Amino acid sequence: METNSNPARLNVPKSLLGMSLPDLTTIMAGLAQKPYRARQLFEALYRQRISTLEEVSVLPADLRRSIASAGYITGTPQIVQTARSIDGTERYLMQMADGETVETVWMPDGDGGERGDGSPAGSEEEEATPSFRRSTICVSSQVGCAVNCHFCLTARLGIRRNLSAGEIAGQVTAVLNRHNVNLGSARGTGNTARGTGNTARGTGKAARGTGKAARGNGTTARINLVFMGMGEPFLNYAAFMQAVRLLVEGVGIPESRMTVSTSGIEPAIRAFASETIRPKLALSLNASNDSVRESIMPITRKWNIAQLVDAVRTIPLRTREWVTFEYVLLGGINDQPVHAREVLALLNGMRAKFNLIVWNPGPGIAYTQPSPEAVASFQKTLIAAGMPTYIRRPRGRDIYAACGQLKRTLDDSQTPPPSLVSPALIAIGTLSA
Ligand code: SAH
Ligand code: SF4
Numbered sequence: 001m002e003t004n005s006n007p008a009r010l011n012v013p014k015s016l017l018g019m020s021l022p023d024l025t026t027i028m029a030g031l032a033q034k035p036y037r038a039r040q041l042f043e044a045l046y047r048q049r050i051s052t053l054e055e056v057s058v059l060p061a062d063l064r065r066s067i068a069s070a071g072y073i074t075g076t077p078q079i080v081q082t083a084r085s086i087d088g089t090e091r092y093l094m095q096m097a098d099g100e101t102v103e104t105v106w107m108p109d110g111d112g113g114e115r116g117d118g119s120p121a122g123s124e125e126e127e128a129t130p131s132f133r134r135s136t137i138c139v140s141s142q143v144g145c146a147v148n149c150h151f152c153l154t155a156r157l158g159i160r161r162n163l164s165a166g167e168i169a170g171q172v173t174a175v176l177n178r179h180n181v182n183l184g185s186a187r188g189t190g191n192t193a194r195g196t197g198n199t200a201r202g203t204g205k206a207a208r209g210t211g212k213a214a215r216g217n218g219t220t221a222r223i224n225l226v227f228m229g230m231g232e233p234f235l236n237y238a239a240f241m242q243a244v245r246l247l248v249e250g251v252g253i254p255e256s257r258m259t260v261s262t263s264g265i266e267p268a269i270r271a272f273a274s275e276t277i278r279p280k281l282a283l284s285l286n287a288s289n290d291s292v293r294e295s296i297m298p299i300t301r302k303w304n305i306a307q308l309v310d311a312v313r314t315i316p317l318r319t320r321e322w323v324t325f326e327y328v329l330l331g332g333i334n335d336q337p338v339h340a341r342e343v344l345a346l347l348n349g350m351r352a353k354f355n356l357i358v359w360n361p362g363p364g365i366a367y368t369q370p371s372p373e374a375v376a377s378f379q380k381t382l383i384a385a386g387m388p389t390y391i392r393r394p395r396g397r398d399i400y401a402a403c404g405q406l407k408r409t410l411d412d413s414q415t416p417p418p419s420l421v422s423p424a425l426i427a428i429g430t431l432s433a
Pocket of ligand 1: 151152153227228229230231232233261262263283284286326327328357358359360361362
């Protein structure tokens, strides 16, 4: 945690969002406050999801002023642009305190279809009921991406910077607030955060939406998080994992409803295997042998498929947990029957499931989509061998919100804002799966 000790840095605002309870306790101690004040601030930041210090009414006004004059801001990302798809998906341009932007996607799953991570709705522990909304938020981990997968639009941005833990968790709180989501009680429900000792317990302050009727239609939402937005989460590992802990312990979203997708950073997969609080893992396999994978994902030269699969095998799977393998089908490149057979040989005996993703086109990316017959046959081969295999429904293609289509629209002069997207782009974006 940064402290206030360096006078040269006094004018740089420091974001409270992203700080753990011990971090906040240190700040409060510096202001001669008791630890319970830190717990109150923790609850306000994460459970009540406040976006300004003035909203923290549980703290006395003079203490709020002292926190501000010590150089702290809440640091909530701002939604500066919104695009809405015909399928209900919404894509947000989120602006950080320094002006950098990333994209975050909201996918309402009210139609009884698949979950946002591609697994079928029926695999949820609790089924959706009419009083229940189930939605998925796709979260970014970096501004741009350094990995350079040739089929991905985000890769075109290059990497600008990592997001902080607060900027990662803050995308979630901003979207939850936008939709007035009531996560249910902070304690004693299926959505309860784990009590690991780092939680904000015992402050007597109700979580957002528990002490008062939830905003909107008053239903409780079942929220899934997928860390599959812009960036490679495992190249920003520490901040990503800190965000996960805050989202579990602070915001109150169980880790069992979170999935992180990686292009395959072998040492980080091994570190992930020994985390006590961790989401489920999805590995973007995307090819059945190293030579095809190298041609579409050059990072394969650093860690090959065998190394990645070995690392994934070290993850101690929990009850009802599968490792997901994502596989973007590119016409004529990795979608042939021989590739399906190679995939099966690779994953022999692993408790895994497959998400097939039909490649989403992007301007200037010279791949083609697989034929519907190739997709169906690939799926059939895997299922026949006992591998649960789903075809991921593309969400929000018409607004460039689907997998691999995320880039920052506002500061990209070549691309018109979504409301002005040309029919030609819409035609590309809505090519049938
Ligand atoms: N960097 C991480 C997470 C973000 S990408 C990763 O690569 O896993 C999330 C998923 O989108 C990955 O499985 C990736 O292979 C897939 N993807 C990227 N570009 C795509 C595109 N144009 N069409 C379909 N899926 C794509
Ligand atoms: Fe980065 Fe993932 Fe896109 Fe590859 S697919 S460039 S790792 S965001």
